[in-house]
Amino acid sequence: MSDHTSTPLVTGSNAPRVDLRSDTVTKPDEGMRRAMYEAELGDDVYGEDPSVNCLEDMLAERLGKDAALLVSSGTMGNLTALLAHCGRGEEVIVGRGYHVAAYEAVGSSVLGGIAICTIPVEADGSLSPDRISAEVKPDDSHMPVSRLVGLENTHNGMAVPLDRIAESANAARSAGLSVHLDGARFFNAVTALGCAEQDLSDLVDTVSLCLSKGLGTPAGSVLTGPSDLIERARRYRKMLGGGMRQSGVLAAAGLYALEHNVERLAEDHLRAARVAAMLEEAGAGTVEQSTNMVFLTPRDGLNDAFRAHMAGCGVVVGGGSAGAIRLVLHKDIDDPAIEDVLAGMLDFFAHCPGH
Ligand SMILES: *Cc1c(COP(=O)(O)O)cnc(C)c1O
Numbered sequence: 001m002s003d004h005t006s007t008p009l010v011t012g013s014n015a016p017r018v019d020l021r022s023d024t025v026t027k028p029d030e031g032m033r034r035a036m037y038e039a040e041l042g043d044d045v046y047g048e049d050p051s052v053n054c055l056e057d058m059l060a061e062r063l064g065k066d067a068a069l070l071v072s073s074g075t076m077g078n079l080t081a082l083l084a085h086c087g088r089g090e091e092v093i094v095g096r097g098y099h100v101a102a103y104e105a106v107g108s109s110v111l112g113g114i115a116i117c118t119i120p121v122e123a124d125g126s127l128s129p130d131r132i133s134a135e136v137k138p139d140d141s142h143m144p145v146s147r148l149v150g151l152e153n154t155h156n157g158m159a160v161p162l163d164r165i166a167e168s169a170n171a172a173r174s175a176g177l178s179v180h181l182d183g184a185r186f187f188n189a190v191t192a193l194g195c196a197e198q199d200l201s202d203l204v205d206t207v208s209l210c211l212s213k214g215l216g217t218p219a220g221s222v223l224t225g226p227s228d229l230i231e232r233a234r235r236y237r238k239m240l241g242g243g244m245r246q247s248g249v250l251a252a253a254g255l256y257a258l259e260h261n262v263e264r265l266a267e268d269h270l271r272a273a274r275v276a277a278m279l280e281e282a283g284a285g286t287v288e289q290s291t292n293m294v295f296l297t298p299r300d301g302l303n304d305a306f307r308a309h310m311a312g313c314g315v316v317v318g319g320g321s322a323g324a325i326r327l328v329l330h331k332d333i334d335d336p337a338i339e340d341v342l343a344g345m346l347d348f349f350a351h352c353p354g355h
Pocket of ligand 1 (some may be wrong): 072073074100152182183184185202210211
């Protein structure tokens with residue numbers, strides 16, 4: 001389950017007041033819209049958009065990398081990174097449920113002739129260094145050339161500890177591979193780990209991060225890394241049709257988000273913990289929570305009944321008729337909204353069959 005699970009959204013007068021499907025649903029607030037309105041603009045394909053240049057320089061510096069590139073989406077961030085790291089007939093080793101392997105329409109294989117070698121993801125969201133080492137191919141004309149390891153943090157909301165990232169990265173490096181981090185929720189990871197941004201980014205060669213999830217911009221992701229790699233990624237961005245012109249309107253939203261919406265991610269994590277605690281107390285089923293996400297597998301297969309009840313309370317949740325329901329906390333859910341959510345849930349589990 002991810003940001004593609006499309007529980008249909010009711011529109012019009014029945015529109016939900018609280019959307020828990022994903023942190024991608026956040027809308028730019030007044031301050032962000034004002035920053036977009038006031039942004040200084042130029043043509044970014046000419047390298048002349050001051051707002052884009054400012055955002056790229058700021059993120060490169062914050063993450064301790066040479067350079068950065070604004071792209072349209074997290075998918076494009078990962079794709080340009082993989083194309084820049086790997087040539088045709090080369091492979092990236094990634095976790096089986098990682099976004100790059102599972103939710104990007106295998107763009108790197110389709111467009112770049114890159115093989116995706118998947119290995120199981122460990123319970124903490126990391127990749128085992130032994131499994132990585134075991135998958136690196138020998139120099140043999142029967143096989144692809146192993147070039148890159150792709151890590152992900154956070155993964156399904158789990159903030160993977162720095163030492164686990166370091167172990168995976170070391171296994172990659174000692175076999176001569178580079179390391180890309182899909183940090184769509186990079187700042188959620190850093191917030192939960194309580195570390196400096198560079199403590200995480202220093203462990204890998206390239207990082208892609210999303211501005212449009214918890215940070216709340218309408219669109220945009222940024223890839224950071226060494227200058228030669230970012231220059232190659234820039235060419236691929238153009239090739240993919242991702243060369244945007246006055247994209248400073250998006251960069252300005254990103255700059256605003258970096259200033260106003262990073263520290264507040266801790267509030268989303270606290271609210272997620274509160275929702276999880278309440279669900280556990282109510283005996284709702286199996287509950288797992290990390291950073292801004294709660295996964296609830298309702299007892300007695302009550303998925304559809306739970307979803308319908310919550311919809312009646314103006315709350316839309318993700319997931320299918322079986323398995324876990326995903327509840328994602330974000331900037332557009334404040335404390336009064338959380339009270340609605342908690343009241344609706346308590347009411348359901350106090351009165352549903354089996355009690
Ligand atoms: C959302 C997400 C992406 C892709 O971002 P889009 O902007 O939706 O293309 C990549 N990786 C992870 C882990 C994500 O959660």
